[in-house]
Every structure is written in structure tokens, then in C-alpha cells.
Amino acid sequence: MESLRDKIAIVGIGETEYSRQASERGVKALMIEAVQKALDDANISPQEVNGIISQGISLNLLSASELAYNLGIPHRYSANVSGSGAGSMGTPLAAAMAISTGQADVVVAHFGLDFATQRRKSFTYREHGSNIKLSFEMPYGLYGPSCQYPAKAQRYMYEYGLTRDQMARALGTIAVNQRRNAILNGHAVMKKPLTLEDYLNSPIVADPMRLPDYCLMNDGACAFVMTSAERAKKCPHVPVYVMGVGFGGFQMTNADSETQLGDNFLKQPAERQALDKALQMAGISREDLDFAEIYDSFTIMLLLFIEALGFCKQGEGGKFVESGAISLEGSLPVNTHGGHLSHAMITGATHVVEAVKQLRGEAGACQIKNAKIGLVAGGSGAIDGASTILRRG
């Protein structure tokens, strides 16, 4: 099959405000606003859009048909890529397939989250639709990833022989680095500086994880627009080409997720496969990446992803991040906007938006000099993962 490398480009991005206050307008209105902004950014009208792609959580909040109805999009192609963050990170593959086969000319990917609204109501959204989780984990107070990831951090210390202090410094370095980036970007939810000392003095939520180890629970929306490489040249911004996309998977069920991983408990197995496939399609190696935007619902999740993606050996993520490698000045700047931890949580989609800004040279105070190729990677970690490699045109 002919490669889909560089066949499409991201030509428009749009974001709403992100807030930890429940949105008065409701998340649907935010998602529609993000799409309008992305289309304006691309100088494309809603009538020219004929494909809509998203991931499961976002589509539950605003379906493709409802988006189309509101904006007058005559869509004929729609797809749900995955229920997890892999669906945000990997949407460009579904768009590339649709555009290359003539199913669509312009594809919009829309994302939103209403965690600020939800947290007022119930906790059951954390069950991930699994009756097993509801029966076997939640009665015992294991409320989804918020408790599963501390349990991973505990096991991480054990398997790799870290003291509590070493674990805290590794995770704290990630939290501090991303807070710094968030404050620099100017649009982040978190605006208060965080030092390592602040981190070490912050309260334990679930041992050994502290408050700054957790992602934001915000409302907000973002979107991006994709079209053929040919048409992209006529759009106002420098095209950001989709060089490579890869997906990875691991044989387990939603019920098993994060508690029944056996020997893969700390290995995020889906993610490695995804990056290898994306690199292969792009025809580049890890060393060619100028930066990486990596799914980070928790500091320990980011640490595990950095290891799984092969940027350092397993168990050495702490040393890697403490060396300064992931800072804006480092060898592989990571989550240049502050990520889910300090910028905003929209299931990985803001990571794509930030990568586009970096490659256009529009990342302001967070700009990586001469950024030409960037990686966006992540997903559920256990069940599925996706990697997308983007390049400046």
C-alpha cells in the first residue's frame, strides 16, 4: 500500500478557555466554539467540511451529527478512533485514510471535556463503563486511575529500588517542569509557580502521590482541521504535515485495565508498538524528534510513557527527567505547554494543538528554537496507544 506519509496536513487549530469552574454555557457550546475557531484559523467554511473524527469521550459529549447540524457541515464521513486518549493522539491516521481515498476533503477533529461540571455530580464516570470495576474495585475505594496510578508508583519504587525520596524527586521534577511551561504559555489553568520544595510540601492524595501529581479536572474544548497536502498550501498558515501515525494494542479488557496487567504492570506496552509504527511510516528515528507532547494524566504516567517510548531505559526515567532532558532547553522538551498537569486536560488533544503551535513557531515563550519535527504520543497506556509525528512544512 502506498504510504500516507505527508499526504495530509493540519491547517487549523482552535481552543476555548480552559477552566476548573463548571462552564455556564455547557461543554457543547465550547466544543462548537473550538471548531469555529479552528475553521477560521484555516480560512475554511463549515460548508467545505465533509469529515468529522473524534475519540469516544468527546463524541459522547457532542456527536458528529450534532456538530454538523449546528454548523451546517454537510458531512459524509465520520469516525470514532478510540475511547481512550489514543483517539486524540491518533486521529490524523483516520483523517489521512479518509482524505487519501476521497471519502473527505476537509476533516475536523473535535474534542471537549466536562470534568469540572462532572465532579459536582457523581464519581461513577470513573468506572469506564465496566461493571467489573463497579463491583470489584470501587466498593474498596479504588476509583479508577486516580488510585490505580499511585498503586503503580508504589510498585515502581519496589521493582526499581527507589527510596520514597527518590520517587518524590522524580515525580516532582515533572510537575515543576510542566508548571513552569504552563506559566510561560500564558493560557494555562494553573498560574501559580511550583518549586520542588512546594511539591515536597504538598499534601499526599494517595500514597506516594501528591496533589501536583494529578491532572486538572477542567471544562474546555479544542479542535483541529486537516486537509490534503495540496490544499494545505492554500491555507494561511504554514502546513503541519502528518509524517507518521502508529497504533499499538495489548490484549486485555476494559475491566482488566490497570489492575490485571501481570508482568506489564509498569510497561505501558501499547505505546512502544505505536511509536515504532509511527517512526517507520515517517522514516525517521527517535533522535530526529525536536520535542514530544506525551499523555500525562499523572506524573508517574508520564514517567512510564517516557520509558515505554524508549527515550530511556525502564527504571531510569527519574534520572532522565532530573538530568533536565525534558525541559524547554533539554534534549527532548516534553509537554512544552504544561500538559494535562498544568495547562489543561482535554484527553490529549491539547497536546496535538501545542505541537502544531510549536511547528508553526507560534508557541510564544514556550517556543523550541528551530522546531521541525514533533511527536504526540499517548493513550490508555495499557489497552491502546497512538503516536503521531508531525513536521513543519
Added chain:
Amino acid sequence: MEKYIDFSKGPLPDLEDSEVATFWEGTRQGEIRFPKCLKCNRFHWYPCVLCPFCHSADIEWQVVKGQAKVYTWTYVKWDLGPLYHAQGPYIVAYVEFDDAPGAHLVTNLVDCKPEDAYIGMPVEVVFQRINDEVAMPLVKPIRDKSS
């Protein structure tokens, strides 16, 4: 019977779920049961229609002895949901039974201070009866024989 954990704010297990009814039937009788594949002799958890390792349908629930080791754990000190509302901080542990390797039961580690918890800690099952229908398995440390 001693009350270790305050489950009053729920949720409680869904006993109607036919896939796992056998498990809760077991706990009512003071037993821990896991599905085991009779073809490859491996336990798996959670339940699966076919064995996730060899894909055989020849699966049987087997009773395991009550001794296990802590695979990992966390001490929840923050208001993350109803169990905290009911009783404040608690330890949640994943435990692996000595005679059912690979199957991790999520439960609460009770009768143990958080500073004493560790991975590899030997534990034994205790049952807390909620009502006629539900008995929740918990684990507590195996100390010396006299305790």
C-alpha cells in the same frame, strides 16, 4: 463479626452480573474462587469467556486458600469518593494468592497501619458480611501464630 470497613456509602457489588455470580456465592460461603483454565492450568482474573492465554473455553471456578501477598497498595488520604466519605483514609491493596498466581484481587488491607504496609507482605482473607447477600473479602496481615 468485626466491622473493618464502612461500606455504607456504597457502591456494593452487582450480584445480578451472571459473569461473576459464582465469586459472590463463594464469599457468602467464606471462599475465594477464581476462574482457572483446565487446558493450560492458569488462573485469570477478571472473568473472560475464553481463557485469555490459550483461548480455551474449558474454564472452571476453583476455590483458593486464603493466603496471599500484597502485589501493590496505596493509602488514600484524600476525598476521592464515597469510601472516604464514610470512614476517612483507607488502604487499598492488590493481592496475589499463593495458589492462584497472576490473579490480582483488589481489596482493602485492614488491621494494618499504613507505615507497616509493604509489597510482598503476607496477608490472609477475612470476610466482612454486609447483609444476607453480600460478604466482602478483605485482607489483614499474617503476623505470628499467636495473633
